[in-house]
Amino acid sequence: MTATPRPPLTILRAAPRGFCAGVDRAIQIVERAIERFGAPVYVRHEIVHNRHVVERLEALGAVFVEELDECPTDRPVVFSAHGVAKAVPAEAKRREMIYVDATCPLVSKVHVEAERHFANGDEIILIGHAGHPEVVGTMGQLPDGAISLVETVADAERFEPNDPSRIAFVTQTTLSVDDTSAIVQALQARFPDMKAPHKEDICYATTNRQAAVKAMAPRSDIVFVIGSPNSSNSVRLVEVAQRAGARAAALVSCADDVDWSSLGSIRTVGITAGASAPEDLVEGLIEAFRTRFDVQLEDIRVTDEDVVFKLPRAVA
Template sequence: MTQEKRPMKVLLAAPRGFCAGVDRAIQIVEQAITKFGTPVYVRHEIVHNRHVVERLERIGAIFVDELDEAPVDRPVVFSAHGVPKSVPEEARRREMIYIDATCPLVSKVHVEAQRHHAAGMEIVLIGHAGHPEVVGTLGQLPEGAITLVETVGDAEKFEPKDPARIAFATQTTLSVDDTAEIVAVLQRRFPGIAAPHKEDICYATTNRQAAVKTMAEPCDVVLVIGSETSSNSKRLVEVALRAGARKAVLVEDASAVDWSLLETAQTVGVTAGASAPEQLVEDLIAAIGARYDTAVEELRVTDENVVFKLPRLVA
C-alpha cells in the first residue's frame, strides 16, 4: 500500500524567470551560431545561469573570460551585463566580428552616465563591487569619474568634489527597497543631486520583487531558483525574508533542494530569477509534487510584454 502524501500548498510568483534582456542575449548567441556556424565565442557568461551556459555550449558556444582568449577569425558576443568601453575598442583593433548582447536597460545607464560626465557632473553609482554590470558601467568613463556606493554607510561618507554637480545611477538588479534607502541618504545630503530620467532598476527586477513580496508572508519556505552569481536572484531571497517568509533559500535547480527544509512546512513559495529558465521551475514543481500532495496557486502582480530587438548583425 502506497503511503498517502502530506498536503503542501505551493504559491508560484509571477512574473518570474527570463526577462526581455536575458531572452534577447540568449537569442543573439543562438542566431550568431546559425549565421556564422560554430564555434561562436562569448566573453563571460552570457547570463548568470549554469543551465543556460551549458545548453549554449552544447550547440557550439565557447565561453571565455577575456577577449584575447578568442581567435580573431571567429565572432565574439559580449554578455548581457555590459562591458567596459575598452572591450569593443580591442575587438575593433583586432578586426574581430563582435556582437554586443548588453541589455538595452543597462545600455541606458551607460548613456546617462556619459551624458552626466559630458555635462561636467560627478557620478555616484549604486551597485555591488565586482559585479560584471558594475564593472561595465565604471568602464564607460575615465577612472575616477564614477564613485561606487554599496551601502547606506557609503552614502553617508561620500564626499563629492562639488556637491552642486553630482548625479546618481544604479545597477539594474538591486533590491528596490535597499536602493531607495541609499538614494534617500544621497538626496538628504545633496538635495540637488540629479536622478535618472527613468528609474535604473529594471522593470523585471522590480516586478519579480513585487511578486515575491505579495507571496512571501504566508510561506514557511520560499525557494528561489537562480545561480549564486545572479544578483537579481539573491535579492529575491532577501526580499522574501524581509516580506515575512520564515525561510528563503537560493537553489540552482530541483536537485539542489534540501528537502529537510520542507519537513514541517505547509506552504512553500517558488520563484525564479531573471536568468533562470522556466523549465527549472516546472522541474521543481514536479519534484515537490513527487513528495507531497500539492495544490499550486499562481500569484500574478502584473503581465510583462517587453521585447527588445536583436542587433542588425543577427536579426
C-alpha cells in the same frame, strides 16, 4: 497494502518570474550567431548568470571565455548581457574581430545616462555591487575616477564630492528596490541638488519579480528562488523574501539542490526564479514536490510583462 497518503502542500508560484526580455534577447543573440557563423562562437563572460543556460549554449557550439585575448580573431565574439567597458569593443575593432554586443538595452540606458552627466560636468555616483560585471561595464564607459561606487547607506553617508551642487547618480539594474531607495534617500538628505535618472534605473523585471515575492512571502513557510549564486537579481529575491515575512528562503539552482529532509512539516511553499533562470527549472522543482506532496498550485500574479527587445542587425 495501502500507500501512505502524501501530505498536502500549497505551492505559490510567483508571476512574473524567470527570463526577462534582456536575458531572452541575449540568449537569442548567441543562438542566432551560431546559426549564422557556425560553431564555435565565443562569448566573453557568461552570457547570463545561469549555469544551465551556459551549458545548453556550450552544447550548441558556444565557447565561454573571460577576456577577449582568449578569442581567435577569425571567429565571432558575443559580449554578455551585463555590458562591457568601452575598451572591450575598441580592442575587438583593433583586432578586426566580428563582434555582437548583447548588452541589455536597459543597461545601455544607464551607460548613456552616465555619459550625459559626465558631458554636463557632473560627478557621478553609481549605486551597485563592486565587481559585478554590470558595474565594471558601467564604470568602464568613462575615464577612471569619473564614477564613484556606493554600495551601502554607510557609503552614502561617507561620500565626499568635489562639488555637492554638481553630482548625479545612476544605479545597477538588478538591485534590491528597498535597499536602493534607502541609499538614495541618504544621498538626497545630504545632497538635495543631486540629479536623478529620468526613469528609475532598476529594471522593470527586477522590480516585478521582487513585488511578486513580497506578495507571497508572508504566506510561505519557505520561498525557493531558482537561480545562480552569482546572479545579483536572484540573490536579491532571497533577501526580499526573508524581509517580507517568509519563515525561510533559499537559493537553489534546480530541484537537485533542495535538502528535502530539512523541510519538516511545511504547508505552503513559494517558488520564483531569477531573471536568468529558465522556466523548465521551475517546472522541475514543482514536479519534485508533486512526487512527495499532494500539491495545490496557486499563481501569485502582480503584473503581466510584454516587453520585447529587438535583436542587433548582425544576427536579426
